[in-house]
Amino acid sequence: MTxxxxxxxxxxxxxxxxxxxxxxxxxxxxxKNEILIAMADGVMAREAEIIEANEQDLASADDxxxxxxxxxxxxxxxxxxxxxxxxxxxxxxxxxxxxEIIKEWSRPNGIRLQKKRTPIGTIGIIYESRPNVxxxxxxxxxxTGNATILRGGKEAIHSNRAIAAALQEGGxxxxxxxxxxQLIPFTDRESVRHLCEMDTYLDLIIPRxxxxxxxxxxxxxxxxxxxHYDGICHVFVDKDAGLEMAEAIVVNxxxxxxxxxxxxxxxxxxxxxxxxFAPQIAENLLAKNVELRGDETFLELCKDDRPVPASxxxxxxxxxxxxxxxxxxxxxxxAIEHINHYGSHHTxxxxxxxxxxAEKFQLEIDSACVFWNTxxxxxxxxxxGFGAEIGISTDxxxxxxxxxxxxxxxxxxxAFGTGQLK
Amino acid sequence: MTxxxxxxxxxxxxxxxxxxxxxxxxxxxxxKNEILIAMADGVMAREAEIIEANEQDLASADDxxxxxxxxxxxxxxxxxxxxxxxxxxxxxxxxxxxxEIIKEWSRPNGIRLQKKRTPIGTIGIIYESRPNVxxxxxxxxxxTGNATILRGGKEAIHSNRAIAAALQEGGxxxxxxxxxxQLIPFTDRESVRHLCEMDTYLDLIIPRxxxxxxxxxxxxxxxxxxxHYDGICHVFVDKDAGLEMAEAIVVNxxxxxxxxxxxxxxxxxxxxxxxxFAPQIAENLLAKNVELRGDETFLELCKDDRPVPASxxxxxxxxxxxxxxxxxxxxxxxAIEHINHYGSHHTxxxxxxxxxxAEKFQLEIDSACVFWNTxxxxxxxxxxGFGAEIGISTDxxxxxxxxxxxxxxxxxxxAFGTGQLK
Numbered sequence: 001m002t003x004x005x006x007x008x009x010x011x012x013x014x015x016x017x018x019x020x021x022x023x024x025x026x027x028x029x030x031x032k033n034e035i036l037i038a039m040a041d042g043v044m045a046r047e048a049e050i051i052e053a054n055e056q057d058l059a060s061a062d063d064x065x066x067x068x069x070x071x072x073x074x075x076x077x078x079x080x081x082x083x084x085x086x087x088x089x090x091x092x093x094x095x096x097x098x099x100e101i102i103k104e105w106s107r108p109n110g111i112r113l114q115k116k117r118t119p120i121g122t123i124g125i126i127y128e129s130r131p132n133v134x135x136x137x138x139x140x141x142x143x144t145g146n147a148t149i150l151r152g153g154k155e156a157i158h159s160n161r162a163i164a165a166a167l168q169e170g171g172x173x174x175x176x177x178x179x180x181x182q183l184i185p186f187t188d189r190e191s192v193r194h195l196c197e198m199d200t201y202l203d204l205i206i207p208r209x210x211x212x213x214x215x216x217x218x219x220x221x222x223x224x225x226x227x228h229y230d231g232i233c234h235v236f237v238d239k240d241a242g243l244e245m246a247e248a249i250v251v252n253x254x255x256x257x258x259x260x261x262x263x264x265x266x267x268x269x270x271x272x273x274x275x276x277f278a279p280q281i282a283e284n285l286l287a288k289n290v291e292l293r294g295d296e297t298f299l300e301l302c303k304d305d306r307p308v309p310a311s312x313x314x315x316x317x318x319x320x321x322x323x324x325x326x327x328x329x330x331x332x333x334x335a336i337e338h339i340n341h342y343g344s345h346h347t348x349x350x351x352x353x354x355x356x357x358a359e360k361f362q363l364e365i366d367s368a369c370v371f372w373n374t375x376x377x378x379x380x381x382x383x384x385g386f387g388a389e390i391g392i393s394t395d396x397x398x399x400x401x402x403x404x405x406x407x408x409x410x411x412x413x414x415a416f417g418t419g420q421l422k
Numbered sequence: 423m424t425x426x427x428x429x430x431x432x433x434x435x436x437x438x439x440x441x442x443x444x445x446x447x448x449x450x451x452x453x454k455n456e457i458l459i460a461m462a463d464g465v466m467a468r469e470a471e472i473i474e475a476n477e478q479d480l481a482s483a484d485d486x487x488x489x490x491x492x493x494x495x496x497x498x499x500x501x502x503x504x505x506x507x508x509x510x511x512x513x514x515x516x517x518x519x520x521x522e523i524i525k526e527w528s529r530p531n532g533i534r535l536q537k538k539r540t541p542i543g544t545i546g547i548i549y550e551s552r553p554n555v556x557x558x559x560x561x562x563x564x565x566t567g568n569a570t571i572l573r574g575g576k577e578a579i580h581s582n583r584a585i586a587a588a589l590q591e592g593g594x595x596x597x598x599x600x601x602x603x604q605l606i607p608f609t610d611r612e613s614v615r616h617l618c619e620m621d622t623y624l625d626l627i628i629p630r631x632x633x634x635x636x637x638x639x640x641x642x643x644x645x646x647x648x649x650h651y652d653g654i655c656h657v658f659v660d661k662d663a664g665l666e667m668a669e670a671i672v673v674n675x676x677x678x679x680x681x682x683x684x685x686x687x688x689x690x691x692x693x694x695x696x697x698x699f700a701p702q703i704a705e706n707l708l709a710k711n712v713e714l715r716g717d718e719t720f721l722e723l724c725k726d727d728r729p730v731p732a733s734x735x736x737x738x739x740x741x742x743x744x745x746x747x748x749x750x751x752x753x754x755x756x757a758i759e760h761i762n763h764y765g766s767h768h769t770x771x772x773x774x775x776x777x778x779x780a781e782k783f784q785l786e787i788d789s790a791c792v793f794w795n796t797x798x799x800x801x802x803x804x805x806x807g808f809g810a811e812i813g814i815s816t817d818x819x820x821x822x823x824x825x826x827x828x829x830x831x832x833x834x835x836x837a838f839g840t841g842q843l844k
Contacts, residue, residue, distance in 0.1 A: 022762065025786050107807060111796055120818055121788060199640070203818050218621075222640050224647075224819040245841040252843040340444065362836050364447050366543060374533055374839025383844065384835070385529060396542055396625050396832040397646040398820040410818040413806070414784050417796025419667040421674040422805065
């Protein structure tokens with residue numbers, strides 16, 4: 001394909017997405033749910049095609065230099081395809097936030113006003129590796145009445161095409177408006193740039209992938225971008241912490257699932273309890289094969305030669321692994337300063353029995369999720385009761401923290417008058 | 423100043439703004455209001471300095487090629503300075519949205535959750551011409567606990583400096599944290615680029631000015647931008663409109679204040695009432711010296727040789743003047759299509775006695791404000807009862823329509839546990 005053809009095709013898809021967004025505003029919740037069920041059926045009916053396409057992708061995986069972990073994320077099995085279809089059915093069962101009246105009031109001149117939740121309109125999703133994002137992202141956007149343009153990575157292009165076709169063809173049997181879900185069928189890099197430039201047609205871009213991808217999109221995009229950056233999450237064990245609770249929370253936050261963004265990466269310990277807590281937590285974590293990287297005071301206190309000195313880079317590293325950075329801090333203020341400076345504004349937790357300290361921590365920590373006496377792992381749409389999430393936003397505008405159906409909506413103001421003039 | 427010095431200074435201001443944002447989280451509403459009153463006093467106490475600085479700007483106005491309208495917007499008088507101070511006092515009297523609990527719920531495991539309104543953090547305001555924006559924007563941001571970096575245009579640099587100094591020095595007497603309000607003291611173009619690039623220090627940029635300024639900021643900014651683009655507002659006179667009401671709404675929307683973004687720019691008339699309504703509204707508006715630019719059918723119907731043919735460009739022009747584009751449409755669907763295609767997603771109004779038509783219009787029109795039987799001029803923070811607004815957003819993310827104190831806030835999730843693990 002020539003650059004000109006790529007440009008034309010992507011812009012044409014944008015135009016189509018805008019038209020689809022209009023068609024979507026006319027669908028009732030019942031109709032949307034019916035279409036979602038048809039999409040799930042479509043995925044199940046095309047299991048063989050999807051697996052075959054996935055095998056093509058897996059056959060190129062070595063050539064593309066994919067690691068074993070990446071290959072595992074890429075692999076689709078009958079169980080995973082069933083999980084994908086079940087996920088779509090689950091979304092059909094979720095409450096539809098569009099059309100909700102957020103606020104309603106009247107003005108002295110008799111005009112009645114409503115602030116009403118609406119679809120955003122058109123959303124671009126740029127993602128890497130895992131082909132199930134094709135279904136997950138598309139159905140959440142569809143449930144909220146948004147048209148999507150999907151752009152997956154080349155490592156999963158055959159799988160993505162097969163899944164998108166299953167959604168489109170399945171949905172069409174129940175009346176899915178044309179072009180509601182579009183997948184860019186090629187993976188030339190230029191397509192990302194075109195998506196980022198067409199702010200007349202795309203209201204929002206959500207990049208899902210590594211920091212490199214997100215940075216590139218942020219640099220190019222003319223429309224809003226919602227970013228799901230790293231989770232450099234902290235637990236602060238305060239001087240008034242119950243140390244048994246602190247130990248359980250730290251261990252859970254670190255090792256319950258180290259590979260995810262809400263896992264603990266840096267532990268801060270108040271100096272007044274460090275003498276007791278540092279050796280205790282070190283022993284526990286070392287026994288669980290967690291590598292510890294500590295500041296000087298921690299290393300002195302933990303009386304074990306396995307922890308290694310932390311470098312400055314450790315305080316801003318998302319390990320996603322059995323590694324923990326540990327620092328002893330002078331007081332609550334120092335903990336807050338460290339977290340706001342080195343953290344990623346994702347999720348941070350304080351362990352303390354002191355309500356005043358907790359309140360100060362929750363007020364001053366500038367993060368999406370600020371917890372008191374609970375694991376950082378709790379920062380999750382499902383744990384919050386949101387049903388399904390498209391990610392955890394580290395942004396502060398529009399969506400912060402677990403981003404679920406409500407955050408895939410905009411709003412508009414409706415005024416109901418009887419001829420009032422200004 | 424060298425480029426290096428400009429770069430250093432702007433980034434230094436960013437770092438300072440971030441520190442100020444942290445200090446601001448600790449201020450109570452009472453304290454913030456006390457500081458606002460001190461700022462208002464500061465402005466009044468420095469009236470002479472501000473006027474003197476403004477005279478310096480006015481002296482350069484001709485050299486900078488300012489039009490009379492621009493000079494009028496630039497000019498500060500004792501009355502305007504008093505209005506500025508009164509505006510600050512009004513903001514002190516407004517409800518403080520920060521700290522509000524937006525939602526509160528508990529999970530089956532006993533964890534209590536709060537979604538709590540917080541400041542955004544740090545906001546860059548890039549603006550042109552009117553020096554009163556210095557005070558208006560800074561105090562709305564301050565009221566919501568945000569630190570601001572202001573960057574005004576060169577035509578008002580002396581006025582802006584004097585106003586910023588008045589706010590800073592006045593506020594300081596009541597405990598305004600250092601660097602809460604910073605004005606870039608020079609106007610080199612590079613400073614805008616640096617602001618747009620420092621997403622570690624600025625959470626949001628709001629450009630206030632012409633399309634050229636906004637476009638430039640959108641192209642460069644790495645952080646969210648909230649845009650206040652043109653208002654290409656429509657009134658659609660439906661076949662079931664009360665024509666007397668329609669006439670009053672059209673006249674008011676067009677001429678009550680033609681220079682503002684919520685003024686009417688394009689009138690759409692349903693063909694079934696056009697024969698009666700077209701000549702009637704034409705006569706009325708022509709008598710009020712409104713230039714009419716119509717499609718062929720309108721020109722035929724209005725039986726007057728003054729209306730001129732509209733070109734395609736007229737449908738997407740914000741005149742801000744005594745000019746109105748008029749088109750006869752076949753039906754409601756055609757009106758919706760025209761508005762969604764040519765409009766600016768700002769404010770559009772339908773006049774009809776038909777509830778079903780109004781409902782369809784309000785559902786399908788993709789604009790911030792969609793009105794039924796009322797003037798487009800009603801799209802305004804004060805008219806909505808919001809007290810004060812920083813502008814009317816034509817964006818769909820975070821803030822749409824009148825952007826007031828609540829839209830200058832973000833939120834965070836607080837979890838209150840008793841040792842729960844995931």
